[in-house]
Amino acid sequence: MAARVVGRTGRLAAVVRSSAVRLQSRLHGSTGLRSGSQANFFPPLEDAMLPSGSFNNRMALITGGGTGLGRAMTATLSQLGAQCIIASRKLDVLQRTAEEISSQTGNKVHAVQCDVRDPQAVSQCVDQIEALTGLPDVIINNAAGNFVCPSERLSPNAWKTITDIVLNGTAFVTLELGKRLIQNQKGASFLAITTIYAESGSGFVVPSASAKAGVEALYKSLAAEWGRYGHRFNIIQPGPIRTKGAFSRLDPTGAFEKAMIDRIPTGRLGTPAEIANLAAYVSSNYASWMSGAVIRFDGGEYVSLAGEFNELRSVTPDQWKLLEAMIRKTKGS
Ligand SMILES: CC/C=C\C/C=C\C=C\C(=O)SCCNC(=O)CCNC(=O)[C@H](O)C(C)(C)COP(=O)(O)OP(=O)(O)OC[C@H]1O[C@@H](n2cnc3c(N)ncnc32)[C@H](O)[C@@H]1OP(=O)(O)O
Numbered sequence: 001m002a003a004r005v006v007g008r009t010g011r012l013a014a015v016v017r018s019s020a021v022r023l024q025s026r027l028h029g030s031t032g033l034r035s036g037s038q039a040n041f042f043p044p045l046e047d048a049m050l051p052s053g054s055f056n057n058r059m060a061l062i063t064g065g066g067t068g069l070g071r072a073m074t075a076t077l078s079q080l081g082a083q084c085i086i087a088s089r090k091l092d093v094l095q096r097t098a099e100e101i102s103s104q105t106g107n108k109v110h111a112v113q114c115d116v117r118d119p120q121a122v123s124q125c126v127d128q129i130e131a132l133t134g135l136p137d138v139i140i141n142n143a144a145g146n147f148v149c150p151s152e153r154l155s156p157n158a159w160k161t162i163t164d165i166v167l168n169g170t171a172f173v174t175l176e177l178g179k180r181l182i183q184n185q186k187g188a189s190f191l192a193i194t195t196i197y198a199e200s201g202s203g204f205v206v207p208s209a210s211a212k213a214g215v216e217a218l219y220k221s222l223a224a225e226w227g228r229y230g231h232r233f234n235i236i237q238p239g240p241i242r243t244k245g246a247f248s249r250l251d252p253t254g255a256f257e258k259a260m261i262d263r264i265p266t267g268r269l270g271t272p273a274e275i276a277n278l279a280a281y282v283s284s285n286y287a288s289w290m291s292g293a294v295i296r297f298d299g300g301e302y303v304s305l306a307g308e309f310n311e312l313r314s315v316t317p318d319q320w321k322l323l324e325a326m327i328r329k330t331k332g333s
Pocket residue numbers: 144145146147148149153154155156157158159161162195208239240241245246247249250251
């Protein structure tokens with residue numbers, strides 16, 4: 001009798017395992033099955049969400065605003081009436097983006113060259129901003145550097161490069177602007193763009209994970225300390241959103257993208273316009289009671305990766321009947 005039960009259990013386990021493997025391989029195959037079906041429930045909306053004019057007479061600084069997600073945030077804020085300043089290392093890229101967005105929205109976008117790793121350059125950049133627009137009402141710390149690399153291959157300078165851009169760069173920009181805003185008794189909204197693995201840590205992007213975790217500690221700390229000066233500090237943790245900057249350094253072959261989509265419950269990547277809408281809301285006066293918030297914006301990827309039993313998604317209804325019967329048959333421990 002015991003042998004029969006054990007035999008049957010073993011066969012069932014094998015059936016469940018092989019069916020899960022089949023399903024997994026279908027999901028990871030080129031058809032992109034889950035992104036083709038589940039994603040239909042969650043279509044991305046691309047229009048600006050807030051009422052037009054929500055940022056009239058407001059100045060916004062977006063670091064790394066020339067490309068990718070920073071560019072999308074700049075476009076949305078500009079469309080909503082803000083005068084934007086975008087700052088990063090490549091002036092030609094910034095100028096091109098500034099002209100394109102200005103010509104579409106009719107609102108001025110200024111391009112200012114700045115390497116956020118250099119505190120002197122940051123101070124000069126803020127001088128320039130003060131001369132151009134006055135101190136900003138909205139600051140989005142979006143600039144970052146990253147690449148996948150086994151930690152044993154990282155040189156000291158590789159570590160320093162990423163942590164300097166992400167943690168020190170964010171700190172230099174935030175402290176320089178914060179001090180001047182405090183001196184001028186002007187309130188402001190500060191937003192930092194981190195990542196879902198700032199919370200969990202992640203192998204193969206260890207300098208980025210460490211620095212982004214530091215940025216989160218910085219912003220949560222200042223939310224508590226500088227509310228008295230009229231400053232709000234919030235954090236958005238995006239999940240994967242296709243940009244050239246991120247995907248060329250984190251998924252250079254394109255092989256990883258399918259696996260990411262397969263584990264995201266909403267069945268697709270995010271879009272730059274979606275994060276731009278969230279950033280606009282957090283930076284707007286509609287969110288004036290929001291400070292110290294950490295907003296995960298990832299289509300459900302984080303919880304999908306974390307849950308011990310989430311792989312059971314691949315068990316079929318027939319297999320569940322068998323599993324349930326086995327569980328119900330169990331008496332005692
Ligand atoms: C698929 C997406 C899913 C999820 C995404 C989740 C999170 C995403 C987070 C992000 O931050 S994505 C944004 C990514 N964007 C960027 O990185 C844009 C800016 N990046 C750069 O400019 C470069 O990539 C940079 C970060 C390397 C900085 O450029 P810089 O010119 O200042 O540095 P160097 O080229 O001189 O390199 C410095 C140092 O690092 C070593 N190094 C560079 N690349 C690698 C590598 N791929 N692997 C290992 N080491 C690398 C380089 O050799 C230098 O060290 P040494 O001097 O040689 O010791």
